Amino acid sequence: MNHWAEWLLGRLDWSALPFWDAIVDPTTKNIVNAIIASGAGAMVILGGLIAIGVLTWTRRWRWLWSEWLTSPDHKKIGIMFIVIALVMLARAVIEAVFMRLQQAVGLGGGFLTAEHFGQLFTTHGTIMVFFMAMPFLTGIINYVMPLQIGTRDLSFPVMNSVSLGLTAAGAALVMVSLILAPFSTGGWSGYPSFTESAANPGAGVDYWIWAVTLSTLSSTLTGINFAVTIYKKRAPGMSWFRLPLFTWTALCTAILMIFGMPPLTVATALLALDRYLDFHFFTADLGGNMMNYVNLFWAFGHPEVYILILPAFGIFSEIFSTFSGKKLYGYGALVIATMAIAVLSFTVWLHHFFTMGQSAHINAIFGIATMLIGIPTGVKVYDWMLTMFRGRIRFAVPMIYAVGFIILFAIGGLTGIILAVPSVDYQIHNSLFLVAHFHNMLIPGLLFGMLGGTNFWFPKAFGFRLEERWGRRAALCWIVGFMLAFFPLYALGVLGMPRRSAAFFEPAYLPWTLAAAVGALIILLAMLLLLIQLWVSIRDRDTNRVPAGDPWDGRSLEWSVSAPPPEYNFPVIPEVHSRDAYMRQKENGRGAHPRPDEYTDIVMPANSAMGPIMAATGFLIAFGLTWYEWWLVAAAGIVSLIALVARGYVRQRTRTIPAQTVRREHEAWLERVSRIRPVSRREEQTPANQGLAMSPLEGAIQ
Amino acid sequence: MSHPPVTAQTACRYRAFLAGLLSILLTGCSQTPISFLDPQGPVATAQRHQFGLIIALTSIVVLPVLILTPWIVIRYRYGAQSAYRPRWGFSKLADIAIWGIPFLVVVVLATVAWRSTLALDPYRPIQGDQKTEPLRVQVVGFDWKWLFIYPDQGIATVNELVVPAHRPLALELTSASVMQGFFIPALGSQIDVMNRMVTQLHLEADHTGEFPGKNMQYNGKGFSHQRFVTRVVDEQTFHNFVAHTGEGGMTLDARMFDRLMAQNTGKTLAQSLARADVGSNNDGDGKGRGDDAGRLRFGHLPDDLFNDIVGHVSPDWASIPVASTGKANDASSSQEARP
């Protein structure tokens, strides 16, 4: 009987319950922590039950399956990526608030156990990077890039769905670790030998390994998909130097994903070999060396930060240009700068461990290489300023994020240069100064980019604008909250406070940790305001509809189609004659919506269950490996293998949409657009804006 | 690179004054110097100087962004009726400036970084003012406390690094556990310590006093408690400390070593020792050598302990000199040693 349970459950037992410690050892601290941890676990269960309940109640299961989960449509996959990102963002921000509260009262103790705090910074970091940032940018690129280059889908639509599945599986694994604890305490970087089984034999590190592995596999596939799509599927006339800047950054990001992700997949795989099969890649004895891991990790890690930031750069480029009503300044320089950053990002990984004892010459060289990246980055910032210079700047929500970004990012750049000087880094390495620096890049950079991009493209995807007033409040709270939460950390870092500290003993830290906690609460408020913005927007959607699809007087091709776009994106593949293709079209006589001469049948990829199957089996394999449930690993592995082979026999891989259908839909839309009054930019944020921009010839921008 | 770091602080009184002001602002009224903004040694002093210099240089590129962006945004806002050039997208002059100026700044920064990095190389011995031999200390990071071995003095301490002022320190470091980061902010650089590996660090203290030291690399539950105090004392006090510890310190034998290897903080270790009354060294305060900060002192230890820890070989316990059960007056000596 017992034997059976062991076979079935592996090493999973009662102690995995989040409140177990409090039962075994009911100290006040353990009880407080158990309440927090169980609350989090209960939220996951509750969230799941509500989702299931709503789907059942509204009889949406079939709809969910055929319209979303099995859809190969890049737009839907993009949206699902973003949904994952937002859910995970909510969790990670709440965790961050707990950490900030802990440090606010952390003089000599705090209310969280050290173990719990360790799990918090590990899950927070891991989630933010792998399950918030990556899905968010992947989602936005997924949605926007094919529309920008004038194609109907990615090169490998089903693989796209598999990528989504793998990311979803990883995110689910991290969520399940709230119910069947613990997660790793090894930080998002998971350095051995702390993460080897000698120091950490439990399931936590294994959760982390498999969640990250699923994510990196997903991103590698995504990178290949994006790169091939941009190489092969551009519309006729869309030559390299006519690509919108966002697509350029998407390409650079994709290339970085292809070369940057595998080192981490390899590193976690080797670590898994150490832990499961007693290898000694990174152990202290028998020839292992953890420094190899550190190098592999940052061979991924540094390109990763550019994977995170480049798409945001692209988004900001579009936003600055669109909301300044002006051509992007220095397009060529921006492209070169982006490429330069992408290439240089592989040459600086060592700056993450200047203190590991290598020679001063090596440190100096890598420090200087790091500073070199500052040049193209600085150029970009000035290019954006010059884009606004002599423009007509409208403060729509995306622009507020963008202006906040440019100023805060400059400060982050300054602190990045400080960290790049090895002799100074010897003082602030691994301190909160570092934490402040990378949040300074990631929140104004990445996150503002994603939120700005969401406000920018939301009307395209859903057919109505996001509400502006709540949006503006949310953006301002993000900016203020960020400054209050992270500028104090610079001071704390300079005062020598180590990162990952569950407690501290210098009273001088206290005012700063308190201020940072207030900042974190304002960020929490900003999250709430985002939710309100979404709610209000959906409630008032009928007044904010933009069926004509061009609410911001856009410049690139995605604005030329209806909002939301038809599943085939373009009834007829457009022909491109210049940069800013759609703006040029509006300026020329042909008009915003020329009537095509003829329509042809459109062949689209058919639905496929590969994505959900890979998600389910990927999750089960990872879960089984984590808890040593080998039967589960074998069973799920076999199913996924069978699915892979079976996919090879599927005959019905495409679906044809007849030309008449396309014609009917398109003409109906044109008909509808012809009744819409074009608006000038003055009315941009009013219900009068139905997505038809007044022609520049008629003074669209006063 | 021929400049020893001590010369790096030349002729910038003014900036030093500003930095001092900043440090007072930052540290508030804290007594002990906890940061390189209140430097207590040549390395930290040089680092503070470089910190200011890098900020000043980089500001050449960063400040215009902070100033001009608000100006542009206000001046060219929609409705302001300022100049509008929607098709303007390139200017040779502007491009030369925005590539050229950052480039020049980076060239200067790179020079500064190159020189300062070579000058402050943790592996580079510090030439002290006097022609004194550096004090050698071997540091072992345990979970979650620090062991300091004085190979030339034949003594060792836990969580308390006692060193004389104005004498260069040559540290060799390793970890008996996972990776950790050894750091005394007020004195200078941090360096990682790793199992089976030896890293080096050179520091010097200019002033007597007590400066906190810590671990910067997370290594589990006790991480935040892995702290030690650096007591910089004058030469005479240091001699007393060595003598008293040599006579009255505990014995670091195999059993004690096991206790060090176990996962505990210095404090819990000291408490457990007091409870078990280990070490033949009740010196009257009833606590053994341990106190609340988890400080321990050893007068007798095996030869070559450090290298044995590095090499994962069992220390030569037989080499421990027979303890001269002199109870000594260690407690009082540590009293007078405090400034």
Ligand code: HEM
């Ligand atoms: C939204 C507001 C955010 C807050 C309040 C916040 C707060 C924190 C805090 C308190 C820590 C622990 C610091 C320490 O080590 O002592 C942390 C770590 C970290 N955060 Fe955030 N964070 C936020 C957003 C983000 C974002 C957007 C990202 C990335 C996209 C991110 C990535 C990380 C990473 C990678 C770590 C390091 C985890 C580790 O030490 O292993 N955070 N954050």
Ligand SMILES: [Cu+2]
């Ligand atoms: Cu990096």
Ligand SMILES: [Cu+2]
């Ligand atoms: Cu090493």
